[in-house]
């Protein structure tokens with residue numbers, strides 16, 4: 001594996017807490033998919049990660065921050081991080097505060113209230129024994145796509161396969177899906193997801209189940225499971241997306257991508273591929289025929 005594939009540049013910015021929100025918004029404009037916010041008394045540390053090859057990024061961020069806080073209260077440092085190390089760093093913080101794209105804000109219940117002047121949809125998570133805190137590359141890939149796609153005006157339904165903590169289903173409900181169905185085979189995760197939906201006030205919008213509903217067509221389907229599961233489920237998932245609808249597949253290792261794609265490429269057009277380290281998230285649109 002080349003160093004470009006396995007290392008990321010972490011930029012850490014220390015700043016007074018009142019600058020947190022505008023600085024996070026600026027970092028998202030600069031291309032950060034998410035900002036991990038670490039409160040430190042009257043200050044906060046913002047951590048963002050960029051692919052190594054994006055060399056001009058640090059200088060652009062430094063300049064932009066200087067404009068935001070001209071009195072120099074902001075300091076910036078960088079470090080190279082192996083993919084695994086930064087994954088672990090995020091996960092160590094259980095549910096860290098994260099601003100995903102322009103519309104989502106995630107944290108543990110005890111982090112709230114959080115500064116939220118740009119009215120992001122807030123998601124409170126206590127994941128317990130279920131996967132899905134927003135920190136894993138596969139979850140973040142799905143959240144970044146849902147955040148751009150799901151809107152109330154589209155008047156569509158969302159199907160979330162392998163809901164884990166319920167994070168994607170809850171995000172879908174908050175972003176404006178008319179109805180959400182969340183499927184999970186693990187009964188413990190299902191209980192955690194139900195509880196998280198309740199905490200977030202969206203329990204009535206989400207139908208939790210153990211199996212994929214037959215005959216239902218959805219505007220958006222997201223499945224963050226594993227490549228073998230995506231291959232096994234290819235027929236059921238294909239059927240569950242309406243014509244012109246969107247399918248997001250995640251949980252795929254780079255070396256497994258071709259095996260997954262071949263099961264979907266006749267009925268879907270590949271629109272986008274997000275790679276974070278070894279993990280791939282695919283965005284596809286169903287052909288209208």
Ligand SMILES: C[S@@+](CC[C@H](N)C(=O)[O-])C[C@H]1O[C@@H](n2cnc3c(N)ncnc32)[C@H](O)[C@@H]1O
Pocket residue numbers: 130131132133134138139142161162163164165166167168183184185186189210224225226229233251
């Ligand atoms: C990687 S986690 C994803 C959790 C969450 N959706 C996220 O994006 O962070 C995958 C989840 O899928 C569940 N799962 C695996 N195979 C499944 C299947 N065939 N049907 C439904 N759920 C499945 C697992 O139990 C696990 O909770």
